Amino acid sequence: MEERLRFRKKGQLSPRFIGPYEVIKRVGTIVYRLALLPELDKIHNVFYVSMLRRYRSDLSHVISAEKIVMHLDLIYEEEPVRILAREIKELRNKQIPIVKVLWRHHNMEEATWENEEMMR
Secondary structure, eight states, X not given: OOOOBOOOOOTTOOOOOOBOOEEEEEOSSSEEEEEOOGGGTTBOOEEEGGGOOOOOSOGGGOBOGGGSOOOTXXXXXXXXXXXXXXXXXXXXXXXXXXXXXEETTOOGGGOXXXXXXXGO
């Protein structure tokens, strides 16, 4: 049996989407097999419908697989481009500085709030 690697959510970053990829076959009621690129051959090609997004014909949504450098353990590093906003989050008796970060190869809607101290 060939070993397959799977994407997992890592750290506090929200999951990102790459694609689009063609749906080859409906495997179950909510499970689909996708036609992935040869570079992604170690990724299991069956996905639950909750992990997929309908493709809208907008080239700014597409992230090319060549732009993302994947390590053998399928971890990739997000690179911050710019800080869009700063806030202080108050939790009980503690103040935490947070920043809204725009990441390379992602659009404005995908900017995330991160702990400012973790960004240094």
